[in-house]
Amino acid sequence: MTKVAIAGASGYSGEELVRLLLRHPEVEITAVTSRQYAGKTCAEVFPKFAHLEAARRIPFILPDAEELARLAEYVFLALPHGVAAELAVPLLEKGCRVLDLSADFRLRSAATYLEFYGKEHPAPELLSQAIYGQPENYRAQLKDAKLVACAGCYPTSILVPLIPLIKAGVIEPEGIIADSLSGVSGAGRKADMPFIYCECNESARPYGIPKHRHLSEIEQELSLAAGRQILMQFTPHLIPLNRGILTTFYITPSRRVTDAKTAAECSQELYRTYQDAYGEESFIRIYGDEGLPDTKNTLMSNVVEIGWKVDPRTGRIILLSAIDNLTRGASGQAIQCFNLMAGYPETTGLL
Amino acid sequence: MTKVAIAGASGYSGEELVRLLLRHPEVEITAVTSRQYAGKTCAEVFPKFAHLEAARRIPFILPDAEELARLAEYVFLALPHGVAAELAVPLLEKGCRVLDLSADFRLRSAATYLEFYGKEHPAPELLSQAIYGQPENYRAQLKDAKLVACAGCYPTSILVPLIPLIKAGVIEPEGIIADSLSGVSGAGRKADMPFIYCECNESARPYGIPKHRHLSEIEQELSLAAGRQILMQFTPHLIPLNRGILTTFYITPSRRVTDAKTAAECSQELYRTYQDAYGEESFIRIYGDEGLPDTKNTLMSNVVEIGWKVDPRTGRIILLSAIDNLTRGASGQAIQCFNLMAGYPETTGLL
């Protein structure tokens, strides 16, 4: 059994880590942290887990690096950005392997961090050693990673579908539009007015446009895939779901599509590209052009759904992806990274 | 045109007052108050009203009694309890007629206020002159009222159906159970953790039992109707609706019900009693035993729906009511009171 701890377990992605790791057959959760709940057990804070024997034993403790390093080999950080880096530094020094779910180590450039997050990076020296926590595309590097910067929720819904297409050169990397819809848990467990029930129910609205923070991370990864600097359009919306992100992409294919025949050829090329890239993957569901993603099919699952239509009228690819923002967009994907790091089969605890 | 003002217009019942009074043909809203929004117009704070010419003129001001009294003859208070009384006192002194939507003046006894609200009543000398703002049952007194204590949302859903039955003696006033379901707007526009979207969506839960504050007001009015002290059971629940209260009552009829025939007679007696009490009312919808209330049929309406089944197996009456907690449970009913006070037809602006 590998000993793990979760720092910041009282938020939604922390709670999702608890949910999944309690059922992980190779893991023992030795501690979880929360300033608010220190002294209680996991079962007391989350009645929903109280029937699980382990939950009645796991203590909430204060977020102390020394204590965490004593208790666990792997520490998941489900903390606000900024706060996560402060804890990551001492944890790494003490020899822990760290999986950070915040944005703190996702960017390779401290300047980009400053531009998008509005403050100096708290530990720029670590940026170069962090591995981006997107297993399908960083599998090899993750195995030996000391510090994993788990991919964000929107970035996951965007990068998993786009990277193979860009790498294979079947789409134009420029001019891509990603129009995303997110459930409200994406905003975290925060008592802020825009997120109270009556402000979200029966509401659909955009926010954070045109330059949402996640763009920094998305464009970094797309640029790496394309081999040159890429800009993209990203429009997040809030809709009345608990969980789920649906992203609709508008993309120009590399081969020109002008009619039904070229559209079908383009569609087949997409299908082959995904087969090559993800044909053996356990968590990627390719609908091709015969089905369409739906967030409800990803609920509490680590799967990324991908589907598309090639439009012979406009020549564009309409690509779609669906994920659960808390599972694949945060905690499930983090555990997938952990499995790679710890040498367990990648799907352990996630099926 | 009668000049009115609304103190505390940034909460949900304040906003609902704005929505309704903007369309009231005999009213001019001269000011609304909010510490947070003072200096803006109603249209700026509520984009949803910005296409209405009046909303672009109505200013948000600070809650100053002198200024309010200068601007308006009638002042609606949509403020937290305690705060409402503080403003009501000087407004009354300056000659305004006040419609208070808080709980401050609903109880006749300052001791009961202390018991249920946990602090000394801020203006006990006014309790005796306040008229309870439940028009169907206090119509005569409301006409000349200076201070109206508008009935609460749960109390309205409970008292409107019960009072005629108790007064007519067709039910046992003892032992009544009211099991209520409320939409989340009932908690107000408050950024508190239990009311954020993901804590309410896909959740049904009781709260505030067994002694919710509204019991004080409900039992006061039931006792007045019965002519003796009455206790009742009241169980509020929160369910994922924006608006609406559904109350299910369990009641013992005065005449014994033992079979289908006596059940039918009991049902007819209920029907006659309601016809006598509410047959001429504009806002009471009596389904009898042939239909059942549904909150969605009361959305944004001042109607109280009432239906029932008499159970020949158990001998009980299962009575049901549905209202919109913000319209009939707060602002619509307050305007109905206002119409009475100002001498307008009672339904003005409410159909």
Added chain:
Amino acid sequence: MTKVAIAGASGYSGEELVRLLLRHPEVEITAVTSRQYAGKTCAEVFPKFAHLEAARRIPFILPDAEELARLAEYVFLALPHGVAAELAVPLLEKGCRVLDLSADFRLRSAATYLEFYGKEHPAPELLSQAIYGQPENYRAQLKDAKLVACAGCYPTSILVPLIPLIKAGVIEPEGIIADSLSGVSGAGRKADMPFIYCECNESARPYGIPKHRHLSEIEQELSLAAGRQILMQFTPHLIPLNRGILTTFYITPSRRVTDAKTAAECSQELYRTYQDAYGEESFIRIYGDEGLPDTKNTLMSNVVEIGWKVDPRTGRIILLSAIDNLTRGASGQAIQCFNLMAGYPETTGLL
């Protein structure tokens, strides 16, 4: 009082016509039709309207043209496409003025109807005389119209924002993308599996892509505005709302945007264009780049909300609109057309 009838009043847009016309001060609803409910009153079929005296009188009758023509001067058709045309023909012959909410008369070309609706147009001879029911852009023609083809819900959310920009030449009419989110009432009151509660709640999904029927109508009108044939990309999605359409547009401005300064200039040009086109309109809310549309601000209102951001990084305009699909997207807009036809102030019954 002008006498009107509603054919097909049992669906959602029919019910919304009833809701609005019951409150219209210049209108008497003399009959509504439904094969299922013929013989009942409006109050019996819709308990929510039963407290309105008129609703207790209005009869549901069979959809007979002769009877409708006898009872009403204006007939609203809230019927499925195909069925609407069959009733429109005899009603027009008998001298009624007809407002059709179906798709039957929206297309000028019977060939396009065949292409998109899969059957021969039932009354092609009427296509040339139908006026497109989008008041802000067809006001003059609507005044004398005998037959109004009310704009569809998605088309309204798309055309109202786009037409002034295209006419003024400030955007490229080619390559526009409209990504729309619709509440479930857009599918009508139909007992189909994809629309039952548990299939829609906690679900976000695209459908009908890449060639939804409404494209025919949208492209027809955009082409008329541009003076040449225009194709566009349209991606509808279903999200868990009762009512509302939010459309996000991706548009290339005519003037090149490369930095913050040119983006600001472009934004000002959009603002001026909308001021010129809609500055005097009662039902168009222009946020400019300082606010963003939200479906909840249009609930049960005839308003179209429009906002935008010009992105200096990508050079694109992100334009957004929000409407209530049943009010502005169907019945409210139909009544706005009716007001024009009947010579009433355009906002009558709609504020």
Added chain:
Amino acid sequence: MTKVAIAGASGYSGEELVRLLLRHPEVEITAVTSRQYAGKTCAEVFPKFAHLEAARRIPFILPDAEELARLAEYVFLALPHGVAAELAVPLLEKGCRVLDLSADFRLRSAATYLEFYGKEHPAPELLSQAIYGQPENYRAQLKDAKLVACAGCYPTSILVPLIPLIKAGVIEPEGIIADSLSGVSGAGRKADMPFIYCECNESARPYGIPKHRHLSEIEQELSLAAGRQILMQFTPHLIPLNRGILTTFYITPSRRVTDAKTAAECSQELYRTYQDAYGEESFIRIYGDEGLPDTKNTLMSNVVEIGWKVDPRTGRIILLSAIDNLTRGASGQAIQCFNLMAGYPETTGLL
């Protein structure tokens, strides 16, 4: 690996059986049936399971008893009542052990079946051998059962909390009221008008009162527990949840409660009674009087939550329970029964 089949896998409880049994470590699903989907695989019908290797192999077949008996030792029936019995008879004859999730074998009396279900029982000879599928209270008998009549969803939410209290004599078995709120999946995957999204969203309403079919099963079991014939009041409501039942009970304790002290004693007696009955149970969560059930804490879990308040004012116990209607109310509980029958630890596949 034990071979099991599921008849009627296309409904919600069938799908929930598939979800849970795919993850059950001791089970192989060899076939699932559906007239509509025969010939497809489980992965084709339910994309959400397509990433699981087993789902890609499991065939949908026609509901043929011979074939099912050839393929499986245990057959779960997730079919409408009436239809279930028709398949159960030949399956039992061929030696299968049958877990029926319908109401067909829950009643011991064919006359009661006729009274509540309106038709003759299709296989009355089997009623005496069926074991009621409520594991906490029928554990011993379930081990050797050939035919299990899995408890209904409402009955589970009602009987699990009540039976220990009645058996221990700490409450009056007469006069109990159970007021239940159910999510819409309780109505099944049926394309009926009352269950389409817009009829359920923003709606709270009672139905099936005062004599819902589940009363027959509830009263049978309460009467067995009490040792005499018991009647109870049961009021189901539909609220906008996908999953979940919250039941609020109104109960008279056996010992008289008149003040805070006797209320506390009553509460302690309840606590002791539950500890005696369920203290060792894995799936019963007792809040006592310090917490309150919430459906969201039972989502996709086999747990029954129980909490209460004893009201010193009215002398009543307000008891509450929460379950997931599809997991504990149907498929999870059926698997708990199966584990008992097959000799696996009772929690296998359910934690």
